[in-house]
Amino acid sequence: MADTRLIQSRYRLLDLIGRGGMGEVWRARDESLGRLVAVKCLKPMGPQHDQAFTRILRERFRREARVAAALQHRGVTVVHDFGEHEGVLYLVMELLDGQNLSQLLEENQQRPLPVDHVVDIAEQVADALGYTHRQGIVHRDLKPANIMRLTDGTVKICDFGIARLGHDIGVTSRLTGTGIAMGTPHYMSPEQIGGKEVDHRSDLYSLGCVLYEIATGVPPFDLADPWAILVGHRDTPPEPPRTHRAELPGFFDRVVLDLLAKTPDERPADASDLRRRIVLGRTGEQPAPGPAYPSSALPGAHPVATAPRPELPAWARNMTAGHKATGAPDPAAGLPGPAAGLTGRWTSAKSTAPASPPGTDGSAVLPPAHPAPASALLAELAGRHSAGIDLGRLGRWEEAGDIHRAVAARRESVLGPDHPDTLASRYEIGFTLSRTGRAADALREFGQVAAGRERTLGPDHPQTLAARQETAYVLGQLGRHFEAHQVYAAVLAARERSMGPDHPDTLRCRHNLAFNLSRLGRPEESWQLAREVADDRARLLGPTHPDTLATRYEVAYTLGRLGRWAEALEAYQEVARARAASLGPDHPDTLAARYEAGISLGRLGRSAEALELYRALVADRTRVGGPSDPETLRARHGLGVNLGRMGRWEEALAEARDVCAMRGSTLGPDHPDTVISCREVAVALGWLGRWTDALTAYRQVAEARGRTLGPDHAETLAARQDEAHCLDRLGRAEEAAELYRTLAAHRAQNALPPH
The missing domain is CATH 1.25.40.10 (Tetratricopeptide repeat domain)
Structure with missing residues (x-):
């Protein structure tokens, strides 16, 4: 790999993101799919390394690939591929646009992060941990460098290199038998330090350490000596975060101290319950304290007397303190600085490249190969x-x-x-x-x-x-x-x-199947399936994820098809509010949900409310997309329909004519939206008693539908039925009767079973 920048003829390394003693992380391009990715490479180990040590590192790397690839959650880094190239293991992940919490603190000169950011990070990490723990996976190395905050505010957990499956008994002894520490001292739980079996509550302790640090600027046991750090985790109650920063909310202080309880049984039962407490705290409410949360570390509390602590395990005696979230280099280890979870530096046996960032082509670390004749073209x-x-x-x-x-x-x-x-x-x-x-x-x-x-x-x-x-x-x-x-x-x-049933692509297919069932005229089945998919997406992606809201939108649509308009209205309004909060009030999906809420109001006979909704929507659509945008015109169409429902037919006619003319010029005279507006013109003319003009408009509708849908299509026949009605109202009874007979013959012919 040292002689080429192309892995498996597919992943082209572009520039270095992080480097350490165990490997490198590169920004790369997936040449097959044309997308940017991150590629993590494990350093090749020579014969001078202890073989047991090398075997453990490779096992950890493969474990990360297996574990991370099995996880599908917005709060967990997505793994695309994994393999081995020229003796080097590599892992292909989504490329994240953001910074880890260690970098955020360093950029902030070790001052704590804003309180609202801290609480938001706590909630998102709790949500992601709840998902991973439900899959039976414990991270075991949660720290600021392994938590990313993206530019859009999304928080993701990274680096499952020493995670383990809950049922994988014996892995602790295998991975600690070589003296490799399982975790980072500043963020290790007391049970990890004691060499005991760990479960999901160890991750909760580590999360408490992370939250303590980003909220106060220092870890709970800010000591230089690694032995003192470990003893602090094991024996010493932490100072409440609010002693460092009085502006922190009280609920957050209690949550962090509960997470830092010395024994697992004293901590929150699981990450889902932790998230619930954070959400309740944000609203100013607090759940009643229960037996699951005895907080021995609350301000003023005295430590509970316990049996003498056992000695720290032998593997801990040679540990270095590691990095807290300062990102400062460790001179003893020869580190250039923060390395996204990697330690030390490496390039190749031939390379003497400096630790400074390479050029955009990555040639400072991996010399480029001679390109194939077509490489520049590709x-x-x-x-x-x-x-x-x-x-x-x-x-x-x-x-x-x-x-x-x-x-x-x-x-x-x-x-x-x-x-x-x-x-x-x-x-x-x-x-x-x-x-x-x-x-x-x-x-x-x-x-x-x-x-x-x-x-x-x-x-x-x-x-x-x-x-x-x-x-x-x-x-x-x-x-x-x-x-x-x-x-x-x-x-x-x-x-x-x-x-598997929970993969996002599987859920997308089930969503599409539900959508199609409603178009097949099977709205009850569609509603049932859409509800199931919405629940599954909420469980896996979160209740406000765009995919979850898309399926909830489909649930609302099927409720409308079932005539349950009050429930449909409530569902559309909930989706609109959630989309406004997560996507923004002017996002097309938010505006689409508002439009459908207007449809529901009209169906419920609440035309005055619908009219006001559409007036506001027209203004927003015009501001966002312009007056001739198809969605602006769709909102104006809804406005005109509700003017008619309120008996304001002159205004309805003017609106329909204007929309019809604009749709005709931008979409074409036969576009379905143009034809619908033309029909709305005809309806208004009929209500105003202008039957000759209505007849002309209905004939235009029938001709357009005949050209695009065929003469026997149900919508074409419906337009011709309206034409016959106009003839009847104009006293042209014979023409109307002849047209009615023609339509009856068409319908009878189409109803006959095939030969």
Whole structure:
């Protein structure tokens, strides 16, 4: 690996993130998928190292890969891949944009973090630990360097290198038999120090140490001598955090002291209960104290007399103090500074590179290999592929499609039609087609991508299943919901078989299946499944995660389909509030939930409230997207509908005509939204007694629907029924009767069973 920057012909190392005695962490590019990742590499061990020591380090590294890859939670770093290349173990993880808590304290010159940040971090870490502990996994090395706060405020736990499964008996003796300390002295629990068996409550103690430090600026036992630190954890009650910082809330002081109880039984029972206490504390409420939380370390409390403490284990006698969250280097270890959980430095036997950060290409540490003839081209194509994806995220689908088509053609000529990169570009082409209303073209593209991926990657590969799932989505766009249902069901079975029921992709497939069931006219089944998925997503991702809220939105939709509009309204309003808090009040998803709440109000006969809601929504949509944005016009359409429901038909007509004209010029005369507005014009004209004008409008609706949906489609026939009604109101009874007979014949013919 020292002679190349490309691992397994896939991961190109770009620049160094962290370095230590055991390995390095690099920012890298996944050349196959065109995304940035973090690659953690374990230092290759030469014959001069103790073989038992080397074996333990490699076991820890593999353990981290196995444990972390099994975890799917927003508060845990995602692991994408794991393997060995030229004798070096590597781990591929999501690239996090943020800083660990150690770096945040260092940047803040060792002053404590703001109180609201500290409490938020405490709640998020408790939530993530609750999830990992439910999976039977204990981290065992929780410290500031292993907790990241991203730029968007999300907090993630990293580095499961010495985590262990709850049922993996005997690992403690195996991993401590070589004298390798299990944890960092400033954050080790008394039972870890005593060499006893540990469980999830050891993580809670370590979390208490972390929270103490970020809240006060110092760890609970701020001593230079490692032996004194360990004895402090084992024997000495900590000073209450508020003695260092009086502004800390009382509930937080009590929570931290309970976490730092000397025996596990005195600590909170689990991380979920801890999170509940933090949430209650934020609201100013406190649960009644119970027997699970005897706080012997509360201010003024006297230590409880206990049996004499056993000696510290032999492995602790040679420990160094390690790093608290200052990030200061340890001169004895020769460390350059904070290393994201790694210790010491390494490059290669030939390298004499300094510890200072390398250039952007990483060549200061790993000399670049001679590039293959096409490497520069492939790198350029990967960059253009990423640019296309970014344009799609901005909603610029046409431009994104042009880029992906060009990249796909070039990749196919260089790499071949079934290369994963070529298929990745074609997948994005399908995505842009489906988002620009070209569902039939998208279906063809996704079908070919799925076939190519099945040939090269296998039928159950996640990328193959992703392409098949998109074929189901566009089948739904085409109104072919039964076929979509069959594909979703098959993909779901494969995902559950290969990924498990709680994998995010499995849950996404179940969400889509619930969505499709409602379009099949099976709203009761859709509602039941959507509720289950919402509960599972809340459990795994959190109640306010965007995916959880998307499924709760679907629950609200199915309630509406079932005629349960009061419940639907409540659900939409809850989703809107949660999205406003987590995504922002102007986020498209927040505004969409508000729109649906307006629909529910109208269905409940509360048109005055709906009217006010839509007026505010129109103002917000105009400010965010402009007056001609499709969503602005959708809100104006809702406004016009409710004006009509209140009998204000002149205003309703003016609104409908204006919206219809704008939709026609921006979306086209046959677009479904334009046709709906045209029908709203016809309805208003009819209520105003202007039947000749209404007849003209209904005929325009019928002609547009006939062109786009076919002459026998239910919506086309409904428009012609409205046309017949107008004829009848105009006294043209014979024409109306003839049209009614024609419509009856169409319906009878369509109702006949196939031969």
